[in-house]
Amino acid sequence: MSTAPLAGKRALVTGGSRGIGAEIVRRLAADGAAVAFTYAASAAHAEKVVAEVAASGGEAVAIRADSADPTQVADAVEQTVAELGGLDILVNNSAVAHIAPIDDFPAEEFDRLVAINIGGVYWAVRSAIRYLSEGARIINIGSINADRIPGPGLSVYGMTKGAVSSFTRGLARDLGPRGITVNNVQPGPIDTDANPDDGAFAESLKQVVAQGRYGHTSDVASLVSFLAGPESGYITGAHLNVDGGFTV
Numbered sequence: 001m002s003t004a005p006l007a008g009k010r011a012l013v014t015g016g017s018r019g020i021g022a023e024i025v026r027r028l029a030a031d032g033a034a035v036a037f038t039y040a041a042s043a044a045h046a047e048k049v050v051a052e053v054a055a056s057g058g059e060a061v062a063i064r065a066d067s068a069d070p071t072q073v074a075d076a077v078e079q080t081v082a083e084l085g086g087l088d089i090l091v092n093n094s095a096v097a098h099i100a101p102i103d104d105f106p107a108e109e110f111d112r113l114v115a116i117n118i119g120g121v122y123w124a125v126r127s128a129i130r131y132l133s134e135g136a137r138i139i140n141i142g143s144i145n146a147d148r149i150p151g152p153g154l155s156v157y158g159m160t161k162g163a164v165s166s167f168t169r170g171l172a173r174d175l176g177p178r179g180i181t182v183n184n185v186q187p188g189p190i191d192t193d194a195n196p197d198d199g200a201f202a203e204s205l206k207q208v209v210a211q212g213r214y215g216h217t218s219d220v221a222s223l224v225s226f227l228a229g230p231e232s233g234y235i236t237g238a239h240l241n242v243d244g245g246f247t248v
């Protein structure tokens with residue numbers, strides 16, 4: 001009998017080919033879950049994550065599915081259930097950012113951010129909910145930008161993460177009676193392709209982080225694993241920052 005905390009659990013992580021999502025896939029698999037994950041474009045990265053998990057003795061399945069497309073999201077949930085035999089943990093991680101002043105914010109970028117960052121979360125939950133039962137977990141990856149915007153150009157991205165925050169609160173009320181927890185993990189600056197430690201904004205961001213540095217993807221994945229596990233059952237509707245003190 002395995003003593004891994006997530007043994008026997010089946011998880012779906014959106015946007016698991018790179019960055020925070022890939023580390024969440026690796027961590028949930030290392031903790032004993034069978035993990036499916038979606039990606040939109042990075043097939044080679046997705047195959048690498050599958051291979052890494054397999055090499056460590058775990059199980060991971062990569063599914064190409066654009067979070068902006070409700071049909072593809074629904075199909076990804078169905079494929080997860082078919083391949084893993086059910087669904088216990090949904091991690092809504094995929095998101096995109098576009099930084100621009102509001103006067104010039106391109107209409108197509110507004111539509112893309114809303115479709116992926118808000119629509120993708122909504123449709124994943126709508127598609128998954130019929131498979132989730134007592135003890136299941138929904139974990140949304142929001143952003144500290146829901147609560148604090150450190151400079152100009154982030155208004156639309158911040159708006160989408162604010163939506164994730166309030167959706168989490170409502171879902172926690174909807175699903176509490178069914179024993180399903182819903183939480184919102186809000187990263188601060190984490191070193192990924194989307195926000196590299198040596199990127200254009202890195203030095204200014206480090207100045208407003210109490211610890212003065214970027215975090216690692218593993219800092220987020222470890223909290224997600226705890227929230228997915230059996231010891232977090234009385235935590236729901238929470239907004240948990242992993243931000244090195246960005247918001248203090």
Ligand code: NDP
Nearest residue numbers: 015017018019020039040041042066067095190192194195
């Ligand atoms: P990355 O850009 O490094 O990785 C994003 C992942 O999402 C990739 O696997 C990508 O796959 C996938 N993805 C993007 N668009 C889609 C789509 N339309 N459909 C399906 N998958 C998609 O981002 P991060 O790892 O940095 O961010 C992960 C989460 O953490 C996001 O929700 C982000 O908002 C949040 N966050 C990150 C912070 C940071 O500092 N890094 C700070 C605060 C929040 P593919 O390559 O195939 O498109």
